[in-house]
Amino acid sequence: MSTKNTQGLFTAEEVLELLRFQKHDNLNHFQVILGFLQLGKFDRALNYVKHTIENISQNGKIMLLGCPYLSVTLLKKQLYAQRNNIYLNFELTDRFLKQRYINNSFVLCCERLINLVEENKSMDLERKDVLLRFDRLNGQVILELSVKPCFNKEREEMADGVRLLLKELDNKGLIKERYCDEKLTLIITLPEKSEVE
Template structure:
């Protein structure tokens, strides 16, 4: 990552932090202490979730996840870490490569006027296996072709269609 990319990431992060603080300050100035406490608790929860991401010991993957909404403007992402003590240093680059591959294929088959919801789940499976699961919801112009294309890319990626989206999963030993 270039220095300018780091600065851009920090600028975006600072902007988000200031927005959250201004909302909390606004609630307090209107005498809505309970709403301010709820907003503060939500933000603390967000920071704790971010801490779990950083503690995965996968810096490339963490940076990619933190930049998702910027790198992929048609997607709004959230992520969930389903483990307390994962060390993903050995598979850091591989996680990013699979994630980028899934996103590249998906972006080639979206409606650019549509906003998609992306939920990332990271599971610590038994025997040191890590599962990366992406649930992508939204109106796809041709969902069945997306599923078919995704399935042909790599045998490690499993894909299934559901309602208004797809679920892609990769298990990495």
């Protein structure tokens, strides 16, 4: 999707909501740091600052994907996920960022993976920490999705779309590894070129 087509993806209300969310997030970070300092826990304050800087840096890289549509979509998903106590973070390796070509299959897979997480939010709003990691290796784009705590893939109430996505990815041989315990991890590889489109 072109930049022109992304203009309608954020309404004015959504932009204001994103700014409010970022302001609230920043204030929360300052309060945590101040709390550690008031308690004399200087090492914990320093570690928290380092961890927060790393998270902000990694999440900021989502704007460097080379696909404005995907960047905007993931930022929106991140904003809305937090309303359901789903903390969505992104990690982009230097290998991934060196080449910014992204095909439509990759964009679609990213969207569907995030939808998979959203559709399986806990009814009791238990916090979920989600990491979507982007990498490249040997002509393959690698997506790694980690969800903790793991949602139960066998639940009856699981959306049909989720089961279909996992089955489709399995049938295409795209899920290279899958771990399920307290945390679900899916490692998916996609060809960089457009032959899968």
